[in-house]
Amino acid sequence: MFVEPGIDSERTPRWARSLNPSQLAAASHAEGSLLIVAGAGTGKTGTLAARVARLIDDGIAPSRILLLTFTRRAAQELLTRAGQLGSGPETDKVWGGTFHSVANRLLRMHGRGVGLDPAFTVIDQADAVELFGLVRANRVDTSGVRFPKKETIAAIYDRVVGTQRPLGDVVRAEFPWVVGQLEALPPIFEDYTRRKRTRRVLDYTDLLLFWRGMLASPEIGGEVAGRFDHVLVDEFQDTDPIQADIIHLLGDHGCVVTAVGDDAQSIYGFRAATVANMWTFEERRPDSARVTLEDNYRSIGPILDVANDVLAQSDQHFDKVLRPVRRGERRPTLTVAHDEMAQARVVADTILELREEGLALAEQAVLFRTGYHADLLELELGRRDIPFVKWGGLKFLEAAHVKDLVSLLRVLDNPWDELAWNRVLRMLSGVGPASVRNAFAAMGLGDDDERAPAIIDPLTRFLDAEIPLPSAARDEADSLRDALRTCRGEGGDEPDVAAQVEQLGHWCESAFDRRYDRPEMRRRSASAPGLGGGVHLAQPFPHRTHPRTARLDGRPGRRAPCR
Numbered sequence: 001m002f003v004e005p006g007i008d009s010e011r012t013p014r015w016a017r018s019l020n021p022s023q024l025a026a027a028s029h030a031e032g033s034l035l036i037v038a039g040a041g042t043g044k045t046g047t048l049a050a051r052v053a054r055l056i057d058d059g060i061a062p063s064r065i066l067l068l069t070f071t072r073r074a075a076q077e078l079l080t081r082a083g084q085l086g087s088g089p090e091t092d093k094v095w096g097g098t099f100h101s102v103a104n105r106l107l108r109m110h111g112r113g114v115g116l117d118p119a120f121t122v123i124d125q126a127d128a129v130e131l132f133g134l135v136r137a138n139r140v141d142t143s144g145v146r147f148p149k150k151e152t153i154a155a156i157y158d159r160v161v162g163t164q165r166p167l168g169d170v171v172r173a174e175f176p177w178v179v180g181q182l183e184a185l186p187p188i189f190e191d192y193t194r195r196k197r198t199r200r201v202l203d204y205t206d207l208l209l210f211w212r213g214m215l216a217s218p219e220i221g222g223e224v225a226g227r228f229d230h231v232l233v234d235e236f237q238d239t240d241p242i243q244a245d246i247i248h249l250l251g252d253h254g255c256v257v258t259a260v261g262d263d264a265q266s267i268y269g270f271r272a273a274t275v276a277n278m279w280t281f282e283e284r285r286p287d288s289a290r291v292t293l294e295d296n297y298r299s300i301g302p303i304l305d306v307a308n309d310v311l312a313q314s315d316q317h318f319d320k321v322l323r324p325v326r327r328g329e330r331r332p333t334l335t336v337a338h339d340e341m342a343q344a345r346v347v348a349d350t351i352l353e354l355r356e357e358g359l360a361l362a363e364q365a366v367l368f369r370t371g372y373h374a375d376l377l378e379l380e381l382g383r384r385d386i387p388f389v390k391w392g393g394l395k396f397l398e399a400a401h402v403k404d405l406v407s408l409l410r411v412l413d414n415p416w417d418e419l420a421w422n423r424v425l426r427m428l429s430g431v432g433p434a435s436v437r438n439a440f441a442a443m444g445l446g447d448d449d450e451r452a453p454a455i456i457d458p459l460t461r462f463l464d465a466e467i468p469l470p471s472a473a474r475d476e477a478d479s480l481r482d483a484l485r486t487c488r489g490e491g492g493d494e495p496d497v498a499a500q501v502e503q504l505g506h507w508c509e510s511a512f513d514r515r516y517d518r519p520e521m522r523r524r525s526a527s528a529p530g531l532g533g534g535v536h537l538a539q540p541f542p543h544r545t546h547p548r549t550a551r552l553d554g555r556p557g558r559r560a561p562c563r
Contacts, residue, residue, distance in 0.1 A: 015053035015085040018046070025291050027051040032287035033257040035236075035278070037318045040307070041298030044260050048232060049078050051258060052094065053086030055230055062093035066231040066255075068247075070098060070238060078234070095228070099243050103207040106214070106224060113220035114213045121201045121410055126403070127419040128203045129154045134422065135191045137433060140184060148178050157189055161205045162272025164241045199416040199445075208242045215249035225253030236261035236281070240272040248284050257285060263318055264311050279316065292320050300328030344380040351386060361387070401512055408504045409497070412487055415459035418445050427511040428477055430470035438468045459484070476510070483507040 016024055023043055026036045027050040038044035048067075056062055069075040075096040083091040095102060108118045123131070133150035140147055148156075156178065159170050167185060171178050178185075196202065202210070215221045231250050233239070236259040239247070251257040259281055266275035282288050296304055301324040308321050337343035351364055368374045374390060381388050404427055410420035421443070425436050442465060443458040461467070463481050485491075487500040495503070 013054070013057060015050040015057065015082075019050060020295050022291055022293050022295065023047045023050065026293070027054050029258075029289060029291065032289060033251060033285040034259070035281045035285075035288055035290045036258065036260040036293065037278075037290060037320060038260055038262050038293040039296060039320050039322045040262060040265060041296040042293035042322070043295075043297055044234075044262075044293060045074075045078060046081065047293065048234060048258075048260055049081035050085055051232065052078065052082040052091065056082075056086050056090055060229055062090045063095070064227065064229040065094045066102065066228045066250075067094055067096040067234075068099055068102060068231065069096070069234040072098060072101065074234060099211075099246070100204055100207050103211040107202075107207065107210055110214055110220055110224050111210065113223075114210055114217060116210055117200050119200060119414070121199075121414040121417050121420075122207065123201050123203050123417075123419055125154075125204065127423075130422060131195060131419050132157070132188070132192055134418070135188050135195065138437075139188050139191055147181055147184070148175075152178065153185065153188060156185065157192070158205065159272065161209070162240050162242070163274075195418060199418045200414055201417055201419065205242075208246065212242055212246050212249065215246060215253065221249070222253055225250050225255060228255050230258065231255045232258040232260070234260050237263050237266040237275045237278050238268045238273045239277050241274065241277070244274075244277040251285055257288075264314070278318075292318065294320050294323055295325055296322045297325045300324055300326050300330065302329065302331040306332055340376050341380075344377040347377055348380045348384055348386060351381075352384070401508070401516060404511065404515075405501070405504060405508055408484075408508075409500065411459055412484065412500065415457035416445070421445065421458065424480075425469075427508075427515070428469065428473035428480070429514065430472035435468070435470055435473075442467045459488075463488075480507055 015027065019027060020043075023046070026034065026047050029051075036044065036047065038047070052065060052067065055065055067075060067078060069078065075098070079091045079094055079096045082094075083089065095105075097105075104122060107116060107120070111118045111120070129150055132154045136147075136150050136153060152175065156167070156171060156175055159165075159174060160167050163170065167189075168182060171182050171185075196206065214224045228250065231247065233247055236247075238261070247257055247259065259278070261278050263275045263278045266273065266278075282290065299307075299322075304322045304324050311317060311320075335346055337346055347366055351361070351366075354364060355361055366374070366377065368377075371390075378388070378390065404423060407420040407423040410417045411424060414420070418440070421440070422436055425431050425439055431439075439462075443461045444456065445458055463485060467477070469477055483503050483506075486503055487495060489495065
């Protein structure tokens, strides 16, 4: 069945009305697993949304559909579009989200089956690096020897776990300057893992490892996978080996797997993603069918001609030829610049030429891989008085002052969270690594403690026991104790999270004055009510190196947050 896009027929399901033949074949596929090879601009999002809507229309309970994407926004967009194409509010019951968010949710429900306390805390990448720093400082004597920094150790660990390759192979191939310290790394990794377990914290990779472990468990694997009848995965070319294992284990337990991706758009190898997951999909799922989407709705013919010619030179790829739906004759140009400064001048010249041709500045964009690649271009645009806005910067929850406040909330939720305590104690005047180690010892956060947590938790010890701190920190520590006691509900009912945020935010103000430039902006967001109640607190902070950013059309621009 093919319905011309835009035709409305009462006999045609809503989800099928705007699909071309290939998209319709993908959305309506019924038997076995499915690999959708979706070329760039071929409408994969609409196809995946239509498939979700079709499954619901066919009687699949929405709560038994799992939709995995790489961003929350992508999941929300897919489910919104699926709702518009089908049963509307029913899509709210679909399990949609990132691999990590779904893993977090499932581990809270089933984690005890693999020995995991469901009251764990999740640490982000920056916290994981800090934990490696603590382990490194206590495990390795670096005097007189050049030992890898904590960031390098964390990167090696992530690479080993993410790619599932032996440590020696990873170090020799990607970190050759660390080969001399190779034997010192396994004990550091063991300490890092032990500290996480005794403190009830997981890093992002742990979420995936434990999810895979649950699915591989003979005791609970069937129960966990049995929650779902269908699992659909977006951007499958960007999955790493652990994520691919999770998908295939779900399939082995009876879930119908739909994987969507484009092997020509695999660019996240530096994060352990491997396009081989797409190329081996049909080997691991022998029951699968393949549908290829080739009608491109985004670009014109001359651009697609270049893309097809480049792709054809690849030694290994899925056969596809992108066909243009849009008409246009303007050919792309390739300009080779002598150096980065010359490149910036060429870009600025082109922007002004297009403006003279009638293309407004607001309709032009310059793309770059990472923020620092734009530095020279920004200088050139500023020199020529070309207004612009730079999109990017830290996420709100990654800003240093927000992590300070969140660390205080974390020690309330999990008093054994060593990383959170490290950040909290370092907020006090005069507290450095040595003071933190002394405080940890007094609070029962021993370096090599493999025992189960003691009856008296570290927060209680901090509030009630004599903790060795520098004299400059004692008054601040006393006021912090008062704030934490209030948030703990001592002497009354425990306040809700919003009230805790307000109380701790007030305490943070003096710390921000000492630690950061422009502290008034940070105080404003930290003391604003609602972080725990769902009110968005993001406040824009002027980027120090780009004080005059503006939109290309000259209106005031949104500025990137500073750290």
